[in-house]
Amino acid sequence: MRFSNLADRLAANPNRLYTEHGKATGSGRTILDLISTNLAEQGWVFPPERLQAILADAAPQARIYRPDSLGLPSAREAVAEFYRAAGIPATAEQVLITPGTSLSYFYCFKLLANPGEEILCARPSYPLFESIAQLAGLQLRYYRLQESRGWEIDLDHLESQISTRTRALVLISPHNPTGMVAGRQSLEELAAITCRHDLPILADEVFSEFLYDLEALPRPASTPAPLVFTLNGFSKMVGLPGLKLGWVLLSGRQARVRRSLEVMELISDTFLPVNDLAQHMVGGILESREAFVSGCRGWLQRCRHIAGKLLSQCPGVDFTLPRGGFHLTLKVGGEEVDEEALCIDLLRESGVLVHPGYFYDMAPAHLVLTFALQHQLLDRSLKALCQGIREWKKRQNS
Ligand SMILES: Cc1ncc(COP(=O)(O)O)c(C=O)c1O
Structure with a gap:
């Protein structure tokens, strides 16, 4: 064998x-x-009585299985509302529900790159993408975070790493493990780079709720970048990794968002991997978070x-x-x-x-x-x- x-x-x-x-x-x-x-x-x-009540509400709704490959409309709407409350004009149609951020990455990688092509990631970084890129048959290339400048993104280095094979760049902010949070100015410059090279940003915001000395998280979704996939979920946000519930918010130029969603819907439809009960809990959890x-x-x-x-x-x-x-x-x-x-x-x-x-x-x-x-x-x-x-x-x- x-x-x-x-x-x-x-x-x-x-x-x-x-x-x-x-x-x-x-x-x-x-x-x-x-x-x-x-x-x-x-x-x-997460407050146990609250979680119990959310589960009790969700259970009867989940009794009849009516799968939707982009995710249940109520869950998608709750996620869109989460972003609207943060000042990002999102609609449910821009949201894909997934069984966690790791799989969200996999979907994005498969959508954006062919085997052998490249994804640009920060160095240092949480060692998640190596395995996901391997599974997707992709290569990683790296841009520097500068320790001497509080681990800020070295934008000149980032741009110099873009090749004809680059298909997307990953930004983790807040960053694991350095704790860097990309500032508004850096994001504007990053967006300008992605416009120049016509590249999408995968914005991993799984630590978005845990900021220190900062009022609000600057988000790539509020820049003019041509296409942004904002990744988040419940594993860190509400300390419920076992619920296996994540999402992707797609924003940017309309035609690209539409095309991306069409393909991601097909990828997701192949497996229909998100637990129905968990999806019925999304609204309640976000409301009570x-x-x-x-x-x-x-x-x-x-x-x-x-x-x-x-x-x-x-x-x-x-x-x-x-x-x-x-x-x-x-x-x-x-x-x-x-x-x-x-x-x-x-x-x-x-x-x-x-x-x-x-x-x-x-x-x-x-x-x-x-x-x-x-x-x-x-x-x-x-x-x-x-x-x-x-x-x-x-x-x-x-
Ligand atoms: C930066 C970052 N992104 C993504 C993940 C994975 O998230 P999930 O549990 O939703 O797959 C982690 C897990 O620690 C992480 O640190």
Whole structure:
């Protein structure tokens, strides 16, 4: 029997850090996990009575299955209303419901590019697109985020990376893992680039509700870019990843939006993958999200403050305080640092799990972590991390 080349590529060797982590947890050791971002595990759950009531309302409506390949009209309208409230003039006809943002990416990739063609993504970045691009048979190319400028987009570099094979560019804002939020000016310039090269923007806004020191999220959908796919969903917004509910809002020039929707409808119709019950819950969840979002945002603000304070007392560690999202990146030295060895050492000696920057395609000597942890646990974990880095550096220098 033979498997595809893709199967061989996907069956990569297990990572050393995760092998160590498995050994540690398997032996019963408690690890301070600065990676997992499951809000529910930190006590942040969508108000249970409200969710129960929304589910009870949805259940009778879902009794008779009437699939719609773009998504149920009521769900599409609720999503459009979400954007109208944010100042984006959206209608239900511009919305596609999906089973999550990851699949939204896949649909967009299949719509926009042929095998071998390119999608332009930020470097560093959350390592999601590599696998999605592999599944879609596409190549990724990268534009720089500049650490020395608070991880701002290097727009000159971005434009220089556009080739005749580029079919779309991905913008994650708020960005995972740097916490960068693209400002209005950057978005205007980005839109001008996409107009010059006639390229669509895939705007990943899954962290849109979690902003710090910012009133509102600047959105590519409010620029003159020729075609924008705005991706979001319930996994981060309301802490319900298991509901598997996401969406794409298409905006820009009408003819392109129309054509894109026609094709995406066919792609979606092939699988009809979105749970009907979950779709009937969309309106209720969006209407009642504010209590969850504002409580969680306030809690995250405090987490961010604790992280900023503790990490600024950690010698030899540099970082930019995130403007959005739940993650931050630390620079812990120069080229000489072996990040993977450091992470394994931190796990073994200090019982702390963080990611090496290379998982996110960062320049050497970076660590990635989340600050979305219960405050006491965050305090304990970051103190253990700083102590671990200090001891590791001492050992390296001795
Ligand atoms: C930036 C970003 N986009 C997309 C996703 C995936 O979202 P979903 O759970 O809706 O597939 C994640 C998950 O962590 C993410 O960090």
